[in-house]
Amino acid sequence: MTGGQAITSRAGSGGPPRPDRRARRRQETIAEILDIARDVMTAEGVNGLSLAEVARRLGVQPPSLYKYFPSLMAVYDALFAQGQRDVVATMTTAMADADPGLEALIAGLEACGRWSLANRAVAELLFWRPVPNFRPSPESFAASIEMVRLQRGALADAVAVGQLGPGALEEDAVFLVSALIAGVLTQAIANEPELPWGEGRFSPMFPRLMRLLPAAFPLPD
Amino acid sequence: MTGGQAITSRAGSGGPPRPDRRARRRQETIAEILDIARDVMTAEGVNGLSLAEVARRLGVQPPSLYKYFPSLMAVYDALFAQGQRDVVATMTTAMADADPGLEALIAGLEACGRWSLANRAVAELLFWRPVPNFRPSPESFAASIEMVRLQRGALADAVAVGQLGPGALEEDAVFLVSALIAGVLTQAIANEPELPWGEGRFSPMFPRLMRLLPAAFPLPD
DNA sequence: AGCTTTAGCTAATGATATTAGCTTTATGTT
DNA sequence: AACATAAAGCTAATATCATTAGCTAAAGCT
Numbered sequence: 001m002t003g004g005q006a007i008t009s010r011a012g013s014g015g016p017p018r019p020d021r022r023a024r025r026r027q028e029t030i031a032e033i034l035d036i037a038r039d040v041m042t043a044e045g046v047n048g049l050s051l052a053e054v055a056r057r058l059g060v061q062p063p064s065l066y067k068y069f070p071s072l073m074a075v076y077d078a079l080f081a082q083g084q085r086d087v088v089a090t091m092t093t094a095m096a097d098a099d100p101g102l103e104a105l106i107a108g109l110e111a112c113g114r115w116s117l118a119n120r121a122v123a124e125l126l127f128w129r130p131v132p133n134f135r136p137s138p139e140s141f142a143a144s145i146e147m148v149r150l151q152r153g154a155l156a157d158a159v160a161v162g163q164l165g166p167g168a169l170e171e172d173a174v175f176l177v178s179a180l181i182a183g184v185l186t187q188a189i190a191n192e193p194e195l196p197w198g199e200g201r202f203s204p205m206f207p208r209l210m211r212l213l214p215a216a217f218p219l220p221d
Numbered sequence: 222m223t224g225g226q227a228i229t230s231r232a233g234s235g236g237p238p239r240p241d242r243r244a245r246r247r248q249e250t251i252a253e254i255l256d257i258a259r260d261v262m263t264a265e266g267v268n269g270l271s272l273a274e275v276a277r278r279l280g281v282q283p284p285s286l287y288k289y290f291p292s293l294m295a296v297y298d299a300l301f302a303q304g305q306r307d308v309v310a311t312m313t314t315a316m317a318d319a320d321p322g323l324e325a326l327i328a329g330l331e332a333c334g335r336w337s338l339a340n341r342a343v344a345e346l347l348f349w350r351p352v353p354n355f356r357p358s359p360e361s362f363a364a365s366i367e368m369v370r371l372q373r374g375a376l377a378d379a380v381a382v383g384q385l386g387p388g389a390l391e392e393d394a395v396f397l398v399s400a401l402i403a404g405v406l407t408q409a410i411a412n413e414p415e416l417p418w419g420e421g422r423f424s425p426m427f428p429r430l431m432r433l434l435p436a437a438f439p440l441p442d
Numbered sequence: 443a444g445c446t447t448t449a450g451c452t453a454a455t456g457a458t459a460t461t462a463g464c465t466t467t468a469t470g471t472t
Numbered sequence: 473a474a475c476a477t478a479a480a481g482c483t484a485a486t487a488t489c490a491t492t493a494g495c496t497a498a499a500g501c502t
Contacts, residue, residue: 021498022448022500029449045353047268063491064450072490128411130351131268148336175408175422176429183404187396201396208397208437214427215436243469243479250480273458284460285481293459 030068034082035060037075041121047131049075056079073134076125080136083215084143085123090115091150101161105154106210109181113206114197116185125181148174168217176216180209251289254279255303258296262342267351294355299347301357304343305364311336312371322382326375326430330402334427335418337406347409348403353361369395380438391437397437401430 008122036057041049051072069075094111098104116123123131151174158164167173184206192200257278262270272293276283290296315332316325327429335342345351372395379385405427413421 020501025499026448045351047351047355050489051491060449061451062489063452066491067384067449085497124349124351128345128351128407129351129414130266130268130345130349132269148379172422172426176426179404179408179426179430180401181404181425182407183400183402186349186407187400193350201393205393205397205400209400212433212436215433241470246468247479271458272460281480282482283458284462284483287460288480 026068030078033065033068033075034078037079038119038121041079041125046121046124051075062185064181064187073131076131077137077140079122080125081140081143083119083126084140086119087112087123087126088143088146088150091147095150095154101154101158102163102210102213105151105177105213106207107178108150108154109210110197110206113181113185113188113203117188117195117197117203120189120193123185127185148178151177156214162219164214164217165219166217168213173217177213181206184209242382247289251299252400254286254289254296256297258300259340259342262300267342267345272296284358297352297355298358298361300343300434301346302361302364303338304347305361307340308333308336308344308347309364309371312368316371316375322375323381323384323431323434326372326379326398326434327428329371329375330398330416330431331427332422334402334406334409338409338416338418338424341410341414344406347404372398379434383440385435386436386440387438389434394438398434402427 018212019100033054036054037049040053044053049072051065052062054075055065064067071079091108095104095108098107116127120215155164155168155173155177159166159168184202188195188197188200192202195203197203240298243303254275257275258270261274261278265274270293272286274281275296276286279286311332312329316329319328337348344404376385376389376394376398380389407421408423409416409418409421413423416424418424
């Protein structure tokens with residue numbers, strides 16, 4: 001859990017039903033902490049995140065943050081979960097707006113790439129494992145699995161439409177695809193962290209790599 | 222520099238001319254520190270490296286390490302430089318043993334992959350940029366450039382032999398190739414850090430990706 | 443209006459990197 | 473063999489972290 005207790009709201013009283021104002025303010029503070037944490041990571045690197053710096057920017061003493069998160073790792077955890085939800089939502093939208101099959105797959109992966117370069121600190125947290133002793137919480141795996149599911153669906157569509165051969169239905173097809181996007185992203189983030197998607201030496205390789213998919217999963221004769 | 226002063230050796234005395242035993246022991250200690258640092262990084266993650274832990278394992282008080290390295294960053298720097306020399310040497314050997322062209326390119330990249338999974342902590346340091354405030358020293362760029370040169374040479378050979386089309390001579394061909402290997406490595410290191418090259422879901426994708434190169438750089442009709 | 447929760451604080455602990463300054467010891471020189 | 477010295481080690485001290493304990497005051501629920 002992100003840090004919230006159960007929210008108790010009194011049942012149908014008459015007036016404006018502000019159900020627990022405290023809980024709302026608490027959520028606002030939590031969101032503010034996470035925003036600041038993201039900023040710090042972006043400026044100082046994923047491992048440069050420190051509760052002391054967050055407290056400083058929030059205008060509060062460091063121990064006060066423990067009212068909201070039980071540890072620094074819990075902050076990482078929340079950022080991880082939030083980032084993963086965000087990137088999955090972004091991919092889902094992009095894929096829904098494209099023709100099912102190869103186009104949707106490419107649109108989804110490109111959206112993932114664009115998001116990652118726009119949120120590179122969180123992307124590092126998601127796709128690399130840069131923080132010692134940090135293991136994403138089990139619920140985070142759900143989002144991971146959802147990303148795989150999305151890609152598998154698009155690959156299956158592409159086979160159904162005749163864009164890719166039956167090899168794209170195999171278990172491991174999605175690993176090949178994810179290695180392609182991971183390669184572009186890793187190189188871009190590590191070597192050109194300032195540049196957005198579409199600029200620099202690496203992210204422009206993405207369309208070329210996608211055009212290789214039919215060769216990777218050839219149609220039967 | 223790694224930390225060594227100029228070595229003074231007395232000129233031609235008769236006996237076994239061990240010139241400056243002190244310098245030798247110093248180099249041994251430096252090597253030992255770097256070995257331990259590698260172990261710590263492998264166990265605790267790249268950012269889990271601490272001089273305190275190194276000192277503990279070396280059986281020495283932390284400040285003593287400053288006789289050998291001016292800072293923790295300098296240790297990272299030495300590990301970076303050493304790792305880069307190592308991986309370039311490994312690639313060079315592997316490529317020299319293979320037929321020039323596509324085979325040499327694949328052999329070199331595979332050697333790089335194998336080395337990276339066998340030295341994943343240093344590989345993270347080399348290929349990602351996980352340590353805040355750590356910028357590799359300028360001399361390290363030399364090795365980087367050498368890796369690019371090796372790959373460009375093999376691509377050119379492959380074109381000369383007729384294995385790849387002229388597109389492989391372009392500036393950016395090497396970035397496409399390095400995105401391929403980086404993708405496999407990043408996924409393997411992040412998701413299956415225990416497994417060696419050849420096992421798991423990602424590194425076995427490598428040969429399939431390499432077989433796509435002729436499609437990426439097609440021969441002219 | 444009163445009680446309780448909550449959000450904040452200060453103080454303290456233990457880990458870290460790093461600096462300063464002292465002591466010992468190994469090593470090269472006489 | 474004795475000695476001078478530079479290297480290698482140490483302890484002590486500072487400053488920055490994360491984290492815990494315990495206190496205080498305000499906010500808001502009832």
